[in-house]
Amino acid sequence: xxxxxxxxxxxxxxxxxxxxxxxxxxxxxxxxxxxxxxxxxxxxxxxxxxxxxxxxxxxxxxxxxxxxxxxxxxxxxxxxxxxxxxxxxxxxxxxxxxxxxxxxxxxxxxxxxxxxxxxxxxxxxxxxxxxxxxxxxxxxxxxxxxxxxxxxxxxxxxxxxxxxxxxxxxxxxxxxxxxxxxxxxxxxxxxxxxxxxxxxxxxxxxxxxxxxxxxxxxxx
Amino acid sequence: xxxxxxxxxxxxxxxxxxxxxxxxxxxxxxxxxxxxxxxxxxxxxxxxxxxxxxxxxxxxxxxxxxxxxxxxxxxxxxxxxxxxxxxxxxxxxxxxxxxxxxxxx
Numbered sequence: 038x039x040x041x042x043x044x045x046x047x048x049x050x051x052x053x054x055x056x057x058x059x060x061x062x063x064x065x066x067x068x069x070x071x072x073x074x075x076x077x078x079x080x081x082x083x084x085x086x087x088x089x090x091x092x093x094x095x096x097x098x099x100x101x102x103x104x105x106x107x108x109x110x111x112x113x114x115x116x117x118x119x120x121x122x123x124x125x126x127x128x129x130x131x132x133x134x135x136x137x138x139x140x141x142x143x144x145x146x147x148x149x150x151x152x153x154x155x156x157x158x159x160x161x162x163x164x165x166x167x168x169x170x171x172x173x174x175x176x177x178x179x180x181x182x183x184x185x186x187x188x189x190x191x192x193x194x195x196x197x198x199x200x201x202x203x204x205x206x207x208x209x210x211x212x213x214x215x216x217x218x219x220x221x222x223x224x225x226x227x228x229x230x231x232x233x234x235x236x237x238x239x240x241x242x243x244x245x246x247x248x249x250x251x252x253x254x255x256x257x
Numbered sequence: 258x259x260x261x262x263x264x265x266x267x268x269x270x271x272x273x274x275x276x277x278x279x280x281x282x283x284x285x286x287x288x289x290x291x292x293x294x295x296x297x298x299x300x301x302x303x304x305x306x307x308x309x310x311x312x313x314x315x316x317x318x319x320x321x322x323x324x325x326x327x328x329x330x331x332x333x334x335x336x337x338x339x340x341x342x343x344x345x346x347x348x349x350x351x352x353x354x355x356x357x358x359x360x361x362x
Contacts, residue, residue, distance in 0.1 A: 074337035081341035122277035251305035
């Protein structure tokens with residue numbers, strides 16, 4: 038019945054409502070893709086709102102974008118791309134049975150996520166220091182804002198980058214979970230479903246950042 | 258459900274490495290375009306998003322493995338972008354067809 042090969046360290050017993058381990062794997066993966074659609078629609082809604090208000094108040098958005106440091110965004114883009122590579126590599130290594138190497142790849146992925154969040158922390162605290170808060174909390178006098186509603190730009194900035202940052206934190210926790218399970222020997226070449234799912238989630242974080250970076254930092 | 262023959266497709270190490278390298282190169286290209294945005298004028302934003310689109314395609318095809326996935330999963334994920342495009346199109350139509358009204362309500 039089971040398609041798990043005899044050389045596997047632990048045989049994976051699929052749930053009884055599935056035909057086979059492959060059926061379980063494919064069904065789980067399809068569920069992850071459905072979840073990814075909700076992610077696209079959630080961030081997509083924010084992107085559409087950003088475009089609308091950018092169109093209505095181009096000057097205000099330009100003023101806001103000027104206060105963002107492209108070097109921070111650029112560095113973080115490279116960090117996140119590298120982390121996507123190590124995540125994909127981790128799955129590749131588990132599929133090939135190189136679990137020790139996979140542990141290293143997954144640990145590197147978490148480290149990249151941590152670097153990303155540290156940079157975000159410095160960006161946020163610097164902005165708070167300058168009085169660049171979202172919405173009505175923006176200190177117009179301290180900032181010397183040309184546009185009285187500059188807080189709206191920062192509302193978008195904190196909401197979009199904050200929502201993304203929250204995903205990075207959740208992603209790091211999920212990778213830590215699959216890292217622990219990899220060390221415990223739960224996964225092998227024919228059973229690595231949680232790693233695959235977490236991997237797809239981590240890549241979508243990279244995917245969203247690929248669009249957020251030019252949107253927030255470059256196109257003002 | 259039409260199950261793919263190659264359920265546990267292993268993406269070649271070289272493909273992963275090339276994808277990563279291409280994503281790095283395209284990020285630098287984004288910056289080069291940004292530093293020359295005064296020359297590009299109105300095209301600066303579309304060019305930045307075009308490069309982002311190519312990067313996104315690389316991530317989806319090789320890192321997320323959609324190139325080797327089932328047609329059903331590709332359709333599911335594609336539908337997300339389709340409905341996002343619908344939202345974007347109707348929002349744009351709304352903005353562009355508004356009649357300017359002077360005065361306050």
